[in-house]
Amino acid sequence: xxxxxxxxxxxxxxxxxxxxxxxxxxxxxxxxxxxxxxxxxxxxxxxxxxxxxxxxxxxxxxxxxxxxxxxxxxxxxxxxxxxxxxxxxxxxxxxxxxxxxxxxxxxxxxxxxxxxxxxxxxxxxxxxxxxxxxxxxxxxxxxxxxxxxxxxxxxxxxxxxxxxxx
Amino acid sequence: xxxxxxxxxxxxxxxxxxxxxxxxxxxxxxxxxxxxxxxxxxxxxxxxxxxxxxxxxxxxxxxxxxxxxxxxxxxxxxxxxxxxxxxxxxxxxxxxxxxxxxxxxxxxxxxxxxxxxxxxxxxxxxxxxxxxxxxxxxxxxxxxxxxxxxxxxxxxxxxxxxxxxxxxxxxxxxxxxxxxxxxxxxxxxxxxxxxxxxxxxxxxxxxxx
Numbered sequence: 001x002x003x004x005x006x007x008x009x010x011x012x013x014x015x016x017x018x019x020x021x022x023x024x025x026x027x028x029x030x031x032x033x034x035x036x037x038x039x040x041x042x043x044x045x046x047x048x049x050x051x052x053x054x055x056x057x058x059x060x061x062x063x064x065x066x067x068x069x070x071x072x073x074x075x076x077x078x079x080x081x082x083x084x085x086x087x088x089x090x091x092x093x094x095x096x097x098x099x100x101x102x103x104x105x106x107x108x109x110x111x112x113x114x115x116x117x118x119x120x121x122x123x124x125x126x127x128x129x130x131x132x133x134x135x136x137x138x139x140x141x142x143x144x145x146x147x148x149x150x151x152x153x154x155x156x157x158x159x160x161x162x163x164x165x166x
Numbered sequence: 167x168x169x170x171x172x173x174x175x176x177x178x179x180x181x182x183x184x185x186x187x188x189x190x191x192x193x194x195x196x197x198x199x200x201x202x203x204x205x206x207x208x209x210x211x212x213x214x215x216x217x218x219x220x221x222x223x224x225x226x227x228x229x230x231x232x233x234x235x236x237x238x239x240x241x242x243x244x245x246x247x248x249x250x251x252x253x254x255x256x257x258x259x260x261x262x263x264x265x266x267x268x269x270x271x272x273x274x275x276x277x278x279x280x281x282x283x284x285x286x287x288x289x290x291x292x293x294x295x296x297x298x299x300x301x302x303x304x305x306x307x308x309x310x311x312x313x314x315x316x317x318x319x320x321x322x323x324x325x326x327x328x329x330x331x332x333x334x335x336x337x338x339x340x341x342x343x344x345x346x347x348x349x350x351x352x353x354x355x356x357x358x359x360x361x362x363x364x365x366x367x368x369x370x371x372x373x374x375x
Contacts, residue, residue, distance in 0.1 A: 013192075035195070042196075046202075108185070110175050113170070130179050131179060132183075165171065166169045166170065
């Protein structure tokens with residue numbers, strides 16, 4: 001890869017690494033796994049840049065890679081049964097620490113649990129709106145849905161949120 | 167599900183918004199990605215080198231193979247599988263490469279000699295019937311080269327043309343001797359050798375300068 005493209009990658013990495021890490025943390029509820037998946041996302045992005053050049057929208061492209069990597073993560077996790085993992089020395093998160101990563105971090109425990117209680121339709125939209133503070137058009141681009149659909153989901157999601165908050 | 171106060175939720179949102187990797191972790195991850203890229207680049211270079219070796223090897227094989235085929239074609243006689251390659255491909259190409267009239271002169275002289283060699287070989291290896299038609303092919307080629315030589319001789323105005331003419335005459339004399347040898351070898355009048363000689367006599371008449 002030439003130095004110009006490398007510099008571009010570094011700049012985009014610095015700009016979006018926290019966004020992607022937060023998304024992974026929110027979806028995986030484990031800081032180590034979130035770190036690994038984030039690294040995988042940027043590695044894939046790097047390879048893509050080298051082969052095909054810069055995508056039109058790096059942020060939505062990275063977001064798409066992250067979603068696919070998270071799906072892969074859960075697929076792999078599902079494939080390996082708990083018994084096999086334990087035979088190989090794996091301890092479930094609960095047993096290792098007594099509580100999950102989010103449960104240890106009381107500040108956003110509420111946010112995580114509340115959003116997770118919602119339907120995925122609303123959860124993703126609200127996450128991008130409330131935590132990442134994306135505009136409606138940005139969310140529409142990231143989720144590949146229409147802005148109208150985003151607005152509807154945000155309104156309905158907020159109503160659902162009110163139902164689970166005091 | 168347990169309900170949480172709106173205030174706590176809003177506070178939680180603020181906290182979540184500030185979740186980030188430490189600079190140290192970011193640098194480590196970036197270094198890891200870049201080192202992975204370097205590894206990939208090395209692999210790619212290795213693959214490229216490997217493909218270059220393959221292409222070079224195939225090219226060398228092709229050149230060697232073609233050289234071998236070309237060499238075999240040059241040694242072929244009428245009726246051989248490679249003979250058309252000699253007369254239709256190699257010789258026209260070689261002729262094109264002869265730029266000066268002198269070079270063309272020498273080239274056609276060599277080709278005429280080559281036809282004589284072919285006639286002799288044909289007599290040795292083919293049956294009478296086969297040899298008859300094959301000799302015709304060789305003799306036609308011979309006649310063409312002789313005509314070319316005559317034309318070149320007439321058109322050339324170079325000083326060296328006299329020397330070349332002498333050289334050519336010497337060659338023709340040698341060829342006549344070779345034809346005579348063929349005639350001696352074929353004592354029976356009905357044999358193919360005689361046919362060759364008759365035809366060659368005709369061409370020799372043309373050659374006489």
